[in-house]
Amino acid sequence: MSDKVGQALPPAKPEPEKVRMATVWLDGCSGCHMSLLDTDERLIELAQRVTVVWGPLVDPKEFPKDVDVTLVEGAISSEEDLHRIKMVRARTKLLISLGDCAVTGNVPAMRNQFGPDAVLRRAYLENTALDPQIPREIVPPLLSAVRPVHEVVPVDVFIPGCPPSADLIFSVLSELVEGKAVNPAAKFG
């Protein structure tokens, strides 16, 4: 077990440079992103110090090379999730697991008791009346088990909660941009 008590961003660069932040949406319900948006007008405050360089609402198609902090929502469920998280980790200084799906596997991991085939059968065969078939192209292949992010790549900070509250997310982000070490406390669920 690691005994780290907190994690800080590397010392800030000279003032005007902003923290390059990204957010990633893997197997989650988007609730954590909603909670991030729920910080409301405080987002404007944050925008003085942070540029969002990638995320579900940002244009560039490719994940940028040199990201200071990435918030990951969601568990690792598919081969695509696996591929993306590895790339994100390689290009991010500080990786944050945001919310219970990322931190524990949460609801997506409930399928681990039954396996991916049972899930696909249930979703695409048993509940469809018209021409039931399991899609092979649009849906990325599911992994045999859903895992929390830190079981796949090293994670620096954990923000539990389903979803984590906007206040908690905001306080973590503002402490990070001030260069403080963070180790948020919040209940699971």
Next chain:
Amino acid sequence: MSAKAPVRVKTLTIDGREVGAREDQTILEVATENGIFIPTLCDLPGLSTVGACRLCLVEVKGARGLLPACVTRVAEGMEVAVNSERLDRYRRGILELLFAERNHVCSVCVVNGHCDLQSLALRLGMTHVHFPYQYPRLPVDASHERFVVDHNRCILCARCVRVCDEIEGAHTWDIMSRGVDCRVITDLAQPWGKSESCTGCGKCVQVCPTGALSEKGKSVAEMSKRRQFLPYLTLMREGRR
């Protein structure tokens, strides 16, 4: 009333603080009396002690290894430490193992927000589980008219076993098998609804620290436990003896 032997008093220190105790008290009881927090899960005042969860481990000077405070009697001159980095690490490790070995999905759990395990994880600063989650496939028995047992959430604290045996006098619950196969069972591993010994009193449901035992008809986060009855029942029972 028969003449009792005088109660002997022992003095000991807890985290350097001098405290007095009756000789028949446990470290946990003395700590609690003095407002010193020791985390617990299986212990519940009013029930016998079993030392099942090991969360209450403390350091006792001169002892080999750590001792569970809930079953360790005080002794004269004992030097006890209840807060240390080592204890923090062990306690978090024990909690993490509890989370990893069954399926705890707090966000959709019937006791979300009212759970002893969940709140202890917060209090002890458990941010995530370092061990690989096991995701065992476990049953839910909803055969009882009014109650449900969900093995996904059971931490095997045996509170249900003790309250049913010691307070209700029915002894419906037991614990079966070993290691990861351990399960709580009703009667001889029959569905709870078929149990002939269960009186339907609901005491087990109320003392269960997690969402493993709950009342039917309660949805996510709706179940909170009522334990006020326990001290009264214990008092009444002791008075009868």
